[in-house]
Amino acid sequence: MKRLLKSSAVVLTACFALTAPAHAQALDGVVQLDVLDGGRTASGTYLGALRLTLKDGWKTYWRAPGDAGIPPQFDWNGSQNVGDVSITWPAPEVFVQNGLQSIGYTHQLVLPVEITPLNPAKPVRLRGDMDLGVCKDVCIPERLDFDHTLDADAGRNPAIAAALAQRPYSAKEARVTAATCQLTPTSDGTQIEARVTMPSAGGNEIAVIEPGNPVLWAAPPKTTRQGDTLVATSEVISASGATFALDRSEIRITVLGANHAVDIQGCSAG
Structure with a gap:
């Protein structure tokens, strides 16, 4: 289901x-x-x-x-x-x-x-x-x-x-010091846990994860903050149900905050 x-x-x-x-x-x-x-x-x-x-x-x-x-x-x-x-x-x-x-x-x-x-x-x-x-x-x-x-x-x-x-800040402008993505296979696709070390963007921050492949869909992440690190967890599936591989360099993370937004291109292994 x-x-x-x-x-x-x-x-x-x-x-x-x-x-x-x-x-x-x-x-x-x-x-x-x-x-x-x-x-x-x-x-x-x-x-x-x-x-x-x-x-x-x-x-x-x-x-x-x-x-x-x-x-x-x-x-x-x-x-x-x-x-x-x-x-x-x-x-x-x-x-x-x-x-x-x-x-x-x-x-x-x-x-x-x-x-x-x-x-x-x-x-x-x-x-x-x-x-x-x-x-x-x-x-x-x-x-x-x-x-x-x-x-x-x-x-x-x-x-x-x-x-x-009004464009989002770049990772450098937002003082992002680390962005990692831990990938874990699931029964439906792949879970992504993105961890971004950066100052708060203000208010209730919401992360958006884009897989970098148009045939893949990422569920809206659950976003929490642990001190200086924003943690966003999502699951990626393929519309066709086929197996797939994720390229971390193509993953795009956008953080939407009350003060500004941040655009992060790519993440390292976490």
Whole structure:
């Protein structure tokens, strides 16, 4: 039964993501998307952002949405002169509804994107779509399209600058001195006990563990603090039920606190 419940959560999320999306305008503007310009950086990349504006009372989700969220997905295939795309996620909020925890944003999400052009001498056109979930009393899958040629001469954009300032601290910035992951086989998958030595991020800290493999799902961790060490215990399973191996260097631990968030890339054997 334990495995069935966990597998059902994975399947439910997948079903939301695969349901035929409705266009935003068809739902009376529940969410709208526009592209912001931030100009060229000193290194020659383009800085832009996808801005989502939500109606009052609605929310959308972070890349790891929690128990009952829908993970966003991006399709850049219609873009021109786009090499690498790097997304910076502002620190999200934690919501608890009907005993389920989800992680995301309300009101507005400005999602900075840094684009490396294939040819620095040619313009960059961002064209594609974003699949996401928006929730109030019910959750609705959305597909929002975008088509925008970035302005290389645009000046500093305050909205993009504010979103970048809201990113989680790096491990170094948060004074993380150790991050270990002890892996233990279970009947369903693998248990992770992550131990992160760092000062408190404030209030009731919540850890999120991402396995680094899209076919794997990590249960919301039980998070406790033992002095200077935050302990987060989770179980990772495969949606297909197949056996798998975890690469500690790919495990991502995010700590969400009242004062700030911390993004920790990789952990050592513990």
